[in-house]
Amino acid sequence: MEPHGTMRLGELLANRKPSVSLEIFPPKTKEAEVRLEKVLPRLLQKRPTFINVTYGAGGSSKQQTLALVRKLTRITPIPIVPHISGISSSQKEVAEILEYYLEDDIENILAVRGDPPKNAQNAPTKGDFRHAIELVRFIKERATGLCLGVAGFPEGHPESVSRSEELRHLKAKIEAGAEFIVTQLFFDNRRFFEFLDALEAAGIRVPVIAGILIVTTQKQLSAIPGIAKGTKIPAPLNSALQKAVTPEQCLDAGVSWAAQQAEEILASKSPWVHLYTMNQAGPLERLMERLSIQRLDEIDIDRVF
Numbered sequence: 001m002e003p004h005g006t007m008r009l010g011e012l013l014a015n016r017k018p019s020v021s022l023e024i025f026p027p028k029t030k031e032a033e034v035r036l037e038k039v040l041p042r043l044l045q046k047r048p049t050f051i052n053v054t055y056g057a058g059g060s061s062k063q064q065t066l067a068l069v070r071k072l073t074r075i076t077p078i079p080i081v082p083h084i085s086g087i088s089s090s091q092k093e094v095a096e097i098l099e100y101y102l103e104d105d106i107e108n109i110l111a112v113r114g115d116p117p118k119n120a121q122n123a124p125t126k127g128d129f130r131h132a133i134e135l136v137r138f139i140k141e142r143a144t145g146l147c148l149g150v151a152g153f154p155e156g157h158p159e160s161v162s163r164s165e166e167l168r169h170l171k172a173k174i175e176a177g178a179e180f181i182v183t184q185l186f187f188d189n190r191r192f193f194e195f196l197d198a199l200e201a202a203g204i205r206v207p208v209i210a211g212i213l214i215v216t217t218q219k220q221l222s223a224i225p226g227i228a229k230g231t232k233i234p235a236p237l238n239s240a241l242q243k244a245v246t247p248e249q250c251l252d253a254g255v256s257w258a259a260q261q262a263e264e265i266l267a268s269k270s271p272w273v274h275l276y277t278m279n280q281a282g283p284l285e286r287l288m289e290r291l292s293i294q295r296l297d298e299i300d301i302d303r304v305f
């Protein structure tokens with residue numbers, strides 16, 4: 001086996017070479033686990049710059065996240081970026097998770113707040129971290145060498161009072177030591193580029209990695225406003241999916257849209273695309289056929305494993 005690639009994203013992205021990374025989530029059922037087993041080799045074969053593994057809302061999939069991260073570090077040299085969500089975690093739990101990841105030479109973590117369970121929006125959380133900033137500070141104190149990322153919202157976080165207030169909180173996370181931002185998914189690149197301008201004006205100068213989802217069905221597109229609150233669906237994307245009759249046509253419409261988004265971002269001054277794979281390889285493979293590259297690491301050939 002190749003050695004596990006150790007590379008802090010802050011440094012990896014500093015050369016501003018275009019890069020594509022992937023997000024997967026830990027499977028919750030045996031069937032989903034078997035499916036992911038089959039999908040993983042296909043995702044790894046594309047050589048993404050790094051792979052994120054989400055942390056279930058409310059800590060529901062904590063053990064599965066830890067197990068999947070460990071497994072990945074043992075089968076691939078590609079840097080693995082686990083998420084930790086603070087809202088329902090205790091300090092003790094986070095300290096244990098950090099210890100576990102440091103044993104596996106994890107060098108990057110995405111620190112997010114998480115969302116309260118649906119029926120408990122106003123209830124006090126059982127965790128020790130009310131906002132992501134507290135988690136960033138806690139991790140930085142205990143694992144100074146870790147490179148931390150945080151979440152960003154090109155179309156605004158649904159709870160934010162104002163864009164300026166949101167940017168103030170985001171900047172505080174960067175000042176507390178976060179070195180990169182991964183965005184919520186969006187379908188309109190203009191919103192992303194406006195967000196970049198707003199970050200620059202606010203003095204936030206870390207890499208901002210654009211979260212992109214390849215929509216594969218009309219049903220999935222309709223569910224987006226509920227899942228990624230604030231994300232707007234452009235009318236042409238909606239109508240392309242409405243016109244698509246067969247599953248193949250739907251996939252084609254979603255891939256075309258994502259490919260246009262990705263090509264534009266990869267050619268921009270913020271050339272980092274992060275694909276929400278939904279644990280599927282097919283849409284990514286189809287996307288790659290449309291991009292001007294065949295393997296994701298072709299765009300990052302100097303990377304040292």
Ligand code: FAD
Binds near residue numbers: 158
């Ligand atoms: P925060 O930074 O705490 O911000 C949440 C809201 O509070 C914002 O409106 C912000 O402006 C405001 N705020 C921030 N700090 C303060 C403060 N000090 N005082 C008052 N208001 C404040 N969820 C999971 O459960 N697991 C995951 O793995 C996961 N991965 C994600 C990955 C990405 C790329 C993204 C974009 C989201 C992810 N989420 C995940 C969802 C995320 O946890 C939610 O969107 C959450 O609502 C916001 O997280 P945050 O880290 O931005 O929180």
